Amino acid sequence: MxxxxxxxxxxxxxxxxxxxxxxxxxxxxxxxxxxxxxxxxxxxxxxxxxxxxxxxxxxxxxxxxxxxxxxxxxxxxxxxxxxxxxxxxxxxxxxxxxxxxxxxxxxxxxxxxxxxxxxxxxxxxxxxxxxxxxxxxxxxxLNQKAKEGKWAINVPPVGFDRAGDFLKINEKEAEVVKEIFDTYLTGLYGMTKIAKMMNDKGYRSKAGVSWKTATIRYVLTNKIYIGTMRYNYRVNKEQYFEVENVVDPIITPEKFYEVQEMIKSRSVKHPRRATSPHIFTGVLKCVRCGGVMNSKTSSMKRNNKKYTSHHYYCNNKRYGTCDAPSIAQSYLEIQFLNKISEWNLKNEVTDYATSSLSEKNNSNIKIIKINNELVELEKRRSKWQYAWVNNMISDDDLRKRNFEEDEKEKKLREELWNLQNNIENNSKDAKLSLLLKDLQKNWSKLETHEKKKFIQLVVKEIKVNKTEQRLTPESVVIESIAFL
Structure with missing residues (x-):
């Protein structure tokens, strides 16, 4: 051999x-x-x-x-x-x-x-x-590294560069991120169209490849742009956690969460509906049969001029199970604003603002206390790690103590999430009331896509009927409006 x-x-x-x-x-x-x-x-x-x-x-x-x-x-x-x-x-x-x-x-x-x-x-x-x-x-x-606010992944997200273990803003890429958010918020473009726009302008993703729908979605939904790092977002989801104030934000929280609401509202609608000129698409329900109201566009020429009108009709009418007439969008807009003006929003907003402010202050105090407890928890973890490295405690002791700390952290973060979610919901309700208060005054100043975006963000359902064949706004009756 x-x-x-x-x-x-x-x-x-x-x-x-x-x-x-x-x-x-x-x-x-x-x-x-x-x-x-x-x-x-x-x-x-x-x-x-x-x-x-x-x-x-x-x-x-x-x-x-x-x-x-x-x-x-x-x-x-x-x-x-x-x-x-x-x-x-x-x-x-x-x-x-x-x-x-x-x-x-x-x-x-x-x-x-x-x-x-x-x-x-x-x-x-x-x-x-x-x-x-x-x-x-x-x-x-890596978990410990992430909890200390350090970037534990190889490639940083677009808009940032690595500076040792931390992230710093890449100003040139940050402008691209801002453009993506602002473009989506116009309500005129979906993620696929935005990806094409970015590619046409010669922009490239962090990996140096062309933009796709998935990479646009990743940017629009990534909390790193408001300073919050996500860890175990895609894998080991049972150990998912977030660390706030890791980097300077590129996008304001208000803009970020407005985008999340738009994404959520569009997820249940066909992409073409999301950017169509029909303001009330996806929210109208027929009072007569409970069916969904679809939209259509009609065109006609008069005196060498082309006129376009938008209408809504009950989907069940084509099956012969509903006799509801079609409703003109222009009449529906007028009746929508009339319905809003009927409510005594002034007192409602004032009462809500007072109670909301007190509740928000109490919640903020609790949030500060929880964050302080989380800081102390991390200090204890570091002590256990130090003791283990220096052979002062065994592997089993370290696992036991880490398990106990993980359970405490899980409860604290769950409580923190509930408090933050309540504040966010209360703020959203207060914002909605204020929006509705000034809506009638500002509606005429909005572009069609801005009106549509407002409806998508705040309205869940509008039950509507046409009681007369007359071509007047009064022939259209809005029975109820449900908000998100």
Missing amino acids: KVALYIRVSTEEQAEEGYSIKAQLNRLESYAASQDWKVVKTYIDDGQSAKDMNRTELTKMLEDINDGIFDCVLVYRLDRLTRSVLDLYTMLNTFEQYNVKFKSATEVYDTTTAMGRLFITLVAALAQWERENMGERIRMG
Whole structure:
């Protein structure tokens, strides 16, 4: 059998008996002779550690395996080849792939016998354990890094660059992000059209590739643009958490959450409906049969001029199960504003604002207390980590304490989310009341797409009927309006 000898010494082992290059070489040559094996090549790593596989002669040996120069690799002791079970298993897989045996002259590591192969099976189990243990430690480290506000992912999002472990704003890319948000908020374009606009302007994503619908959505829904980092958003979702005030915001929270409402409202509508000139598409219900009201556009010429009108009709009319006449959008707009003006919004807004302010103040105090508790929790985690690194507590103790802290954090973050959600909902309700208060005055100043965007954001359902055949606004009756 043709044999390759592998010899290694680290600097501190040079003078030790039995570990010197000469001592290993003599013993391995004698062993090979006793087995009637032919030594065809010797690889010597002088003064190199076995902590990893990044060694000059080891690399050459693994490359030579491809050429079939030898049939077996012989070492004096396993630790000459590697001190890592995982690296050993990797090399043994390579050996097996090219039908090369492995033998330690002084130990039972030996793939030339059945007993040796059994032992290697145990090594494989240890390698799997080491991989899983390493994975746990890496995840724990990355989670801790993220909780400290550090960027634990390789590629930063568009609009930011890495500055060590943290993110800093890339001003040029930040302008692209702002343009994406502002364009979407016009209500005129969907994500696919915005992606095409970005590509036409020569913009590229952070990865240097063209924009797509998915990358536009990622930008529009990523809280990093209001300063909040998400972690475990796509994988390990059961361990998902957010860290606020990680970076300076590119987008205001008001603009960001307005975009989220638009995305939510558009998700249940056909993309063409979202940007059509029909203001009330998707919210109208027929009083007579409860059916959905669809939209249509009619055109006619008069005196060489083209006139366009928009109407709504009950979907069940085409099946012969409803006799509701079509309703002109211009009449519906007038009756919508009349319905709004009937409400005593002034007193309603004043009462709501007073109660909302008090509730918001109480919630903010609770939020500050919870954030302080979260800071203390992170300090305790750091202490447990420090104690573990210095062998003051065991692995089991660390797991137990981390589990306890994770449970506390989970409850605190759930309470925090509920408080923030309540504040957001109350603010949204107050904003809605104020919008409705001034709506009649400002409606005529809005463009069609702005009116449509308002309806999409605040109106859930409008039940409407046409009681007369007359061509007047009074023939249209709005029975009820439900808001989101």
